[in-house]
Amino acid sequence: MTLATTATRRCRDDLAALARQAGRDLEGASAAEIVRWAADTFGDRFAVTSSMQDTALAHLVSQQVPGVDVVFLDTGYHFPETLGTADAASVTIPINLVTVRPRQTVAEQDATLGPDLYRRNPELCCQLRKVAPLERALTNYDAWATGIRRDESPTRANTPVVSWDDRRGKVKIAPLADWTQEDVDRYVADNGVLTNPLLDDGYPSVGCWPCTRQVAEGEDARAGRWAGRAKTECGIHK
Numbered sequence: 001m002t003l004a005t006t007a008t009r010r011c012r013d014d015l016a017a018l019a020r021q022a023g024r025d026l027e028g029a030s031a032a033e034i035v036r037w038a039a040d041t042f043g044d045r046f047a048v049t050s051s052m053q054d055t056a057l058a059h060l061v062s063q064q065v066p067g068v069d070v071v072f073l074d075t076g077y078h079f080p081e082t083l084g085t086a087d088a089a090s091v092t093i094p095i096n097l098v099t100v101r102p103r104q105t106v107a108e109q110d111a112t113l114g115p116d117l118y119r120r121n122p123e124l125c126c127q128l129r130k131v132a133p134l135e136r137a138l139t140n141y142d143a144w145a146t147g148i149r150r151d152e153s154p155t156r157a158n159t160p161v162v163s164w165d166d167r168r169g170k171v172k173i174a175p176l177a178d179w180t181q182e183d184v185d186r187y188v189a190d191n192g193v194l195t196n197p198l199l200d201d202g203y204p205s206v207g208c209w210p211c212t213r214q215v216a217e218g219e220d221a222r223a224g225r226w227a228g229r230a231k232t233e234c235g236i237h238k
């Protein structure tokens with residue numbers, strides 16, 4: 001992080017109160033206004049997360065906060081296109097890419113828990129390879145921004161723009177919460193924003209390769225995630 005400012009360290013109760021107030025005050029604000037508030041409020045205690053499906057949020061934040069930390073969870077199961085998007089983002093957008101990995105490689109996990117845990121117990125696999133690494137990474141921050149949107153799925157329909165992430169003790173910010181896919185597409189086109197090539201190959205939602213398939217015309221955008229399994233979210237946004 002190369003920000004000039006260092007935000008005052010706040011206690012958990014102060015952060016929780018701040019999040020709840022901001023969630024009310026910033027509902028209806030533009031994404032740029034929400035990012036400005038986050039940057040002014042948290043300084044270098046603020047990070048963005050990105051799945052590298054597209055880099056719209058990372059780009060948007062970097063325009064106001066050059067050098068912002070962008071946390072990318074490298075699960076060990078990403079498509080090469082996703083890893084390529086992360087590499088390209090790190091050299092074409094003014095961000096500090098923070099690549100976070102699970103404690104075990106895929107080979108080590110296979111050796112200790114058996115092969116293909118994603119088939120037998122995807123909840124545990126996501127916990128070990130996504131949820132826990134993110135929690136470790138976020139210990140360095142008071143607030144984190146995510147690109148989730150209300151229009152992505154019914155489970156995300158009530159996403160607040162700012163909320164209290166009680167499990168992690170962080171302020172959670174969703175600047176794009178009220179954007180539609182069309183808003184994202186427009187931002188990408190207007191700003192020449194980098195996107196994952198898989199988006200143009202039938203993958204409107206990109207995750208780990210064992211748990212992501214192409215979707216057919218008319219299917220829900222997230223229908224290709226954990227298809228055929230009783231799972232729709234990795235657990236990060238529960």
Ligand code: SF4
Nearest residue numbers: 118122125126208211
């Ligand atoms: Fe494992 Fe699939 Fe979750 Fe990736 S999405 S961490 S492969 S269960």
